[in-house]
Amino acid sequence: xxxxxxxxxxxxxxxxxxxxxxxxxxxxxxxxxxxxxxxxxxxxxxxxxxxxxxxxxxxxxxxxxxxxxxxxxxxxxxxxxxxxxxxxxxxxxxxxxxxxxxxxxxxxxxxxxxxxxxxxxxxxxxxxxxxxxxxxxxxxxxxxxxxxxxxxxxxxxxxxxxxxxxxxxxxxxxxxxxxxxxxxxxxxxxxxxxxxxxxxxxxxxxxxxxxxxxxxxxxxxxxxxxxxxxxxxxxxxxxxxxxxxxxxxxxxxxxxxxxxxxxxxxxxxxxxxxxxxxxxxxxxxxxxxxxxxx
Numbered sequence: 211x212x213x214x215x216x217x218x219x220x221x222x223x224x225x226x227x228x229x230x231x232x233x234x235x236x237x238x239x240x241x242x243x244x245x246x247x248x249x250x251x252x253x254x255x256x257x258x259x260x261x262x263x264x265x266x267x268x269x270x271x272x273x274x275x276x277x278x279x280x281x282x283x284x285x286x287x288x289x290x291x292x293x294x295x296x297x298x299x300x301x302x303x304x305x306x307x308x309x310x311x312x313x314x315x316x317x318x319x320x321x322x323x324x325x326x327x328x329x330x331x332x333x334x335x336x337x338x339x340x341x342x343x344x345x346x347x348x349x350x351x352x353x354x355x356x357x358x359x360x361x362x363x364x365x366x367x368x369x370x371x372x373x374x375x376x377x378x379x380x381x382x383x384x385x386x387x388x389x390x391x392x393x394x395x396x397x398x399x400x401x402x403x404x405x406x407x408x409x410x411x412x413x414x415x416x417x418x419x420x421x422x423x424x425x426x427x428x429x430x431x432x433x434x435x436x437x438x439x440x441x442x443x444x445x446x447x448x449x450x451x452x453x454x455x456x457x458x459x460x461x462x463x464x465x466x467x468x469x470x471x472x473x474x475x476x477x478x479x480x481x482x483x484x485x486x487x488x489x490x491x492x493x494x495x496x497x498x499x500x501x502x503x504x
Contacts, residue, residue, distance in 0.1 A: 215431070216338045219379035226375040226426040230437040234448045254297070255361045257286045258401065259344070261305055262359065266322035266345070271313045279309055304361070304401040311399075320354075321346040326383040332424060335431050339379055344399075346384065353393040355408065356384035360400045369441065371398065371409045375426075378419040381411055 217225070224232045261283045268274035274282075283305050284298075291297055312319075327340045345357035358380060371377050377396050385394045395410045411419070437455045446453065450461040 216340050218341050219339065219376040219383070222339065222379050222423060222427070223374060223376035225430050226423055227440065227442045228436075228438040228446070229426070229430045229434050230453065231442075231446055231448060232430070233435045234452050253288060254291070254301070257283065257288070258301055258304060258361045259359060260286055262308060262344075263323050265305075265309065265312070266319070270316045270319070271309050272316065276306060276309045279305060300363075300402070304404075307404040308399075308401055315347060318347045318349065319345060320348045324387070326387045328383055328386050330424070330427065332428050332431065334428065337427055337431075339383065341380070341383060343380070343383065346388070347397075348391070349395070351393070352391060353395060354384055354388050354391040355395040355397050356380050357397045357399055360398055361402065362400075363402045364445075366400055366403060366405060366407075371396075371407060372411060372415050373419070375419060375423050377409050378411065378416060378423060381409075381416065382420075 221232065224235065261279065264282050265271070265274055265279050268278075271279075280302055283301060284292075287298065287301070321343070322345045324343050324346060325340070326343055327338055330337045330339060343356050344359045347355040347357060349355060380396045381394050384396070385392075388394075393410055395408055397406055397408045399406045437453055439455050443449050443453075443456070449456050450459060
């Protein structure tokens with residue numbers, strides 16, 4: 211298969227978990243107009259992310275103080291949500307928490323909203339990974355940290371982020387874009403919970419995740435659409451609505467058919483916005499953490 215697909219780190223993670231889920235998501239997207247940005251949750255996430263992007267572009271917390279940043283947030287909030295007091299309070303608290311954090315981190319920030327791309331070569335095809343990285347920080351030891359904002363009230367995952375394919379992809383994008391900076395770390399910043407988790411993959415973890423990623427990608431490119439049960443099923447929107455593994459089960463909150471109304475699937479993270487810099491790299495030369503071949 212010679213076609214080259216463009217996927218995000220989140221796409222890679224879903225494919226590695228369950229190709230059926232990825233296929234169902236792609237079937238559902240066209241029914242929503244092909245753009246998740248029209249959904250309520252994605253619109254709110256986009257407002258929060260755009261506010262932080264403007265904070266970065268405006269010169270950081272010492273140039274754009276908190277009251278000015280909150281005014282930007284209020285201006286970006288769609289008219290339909292401006293009377294939602296609880297929502298506005300939550301968004302303003304997230305922005306205020308981040309503004310305080312950024313005062314501590316600002317001196318190390320070297321990029322924000324930066325588009326990074328990477329080509330992964332497979333035995334029978336290729337995949338291009340593409341993502342707008344929320345922030346890149348330079349560390350005192352010469353390394354870099356790629357930062358991902360998580361704008362969600364969902365509980366923070368309890369599993370080890372070192373095993374996530376998304377973490378591996380974010381690591382690889384950062385390593386490829388900044389080949390002279392090592393080590394590479396990935397920071398997840400949960401804005402709603404005001405918490406962070408920094409991951410530094412070992413060579414062994416990186417190689418293991420890379421091989422899993424390539425194997426699952428190759429299977430998907432060859433047409434695999436298969437349910438892979440696991441802990442991720444608990445958060446899957448298709449668990450009781452399309453997955454054959456749970457076809458005979460009822461959801462915990464099931465109600466009689468006569469009272470059951472049609473429901474909407476929760477949206478995924480909206481597409482990232484583009485930055486001025488567009489770094490493109492090929493896996494063979496820059497994907498690995500060291501100079502050895504993958």
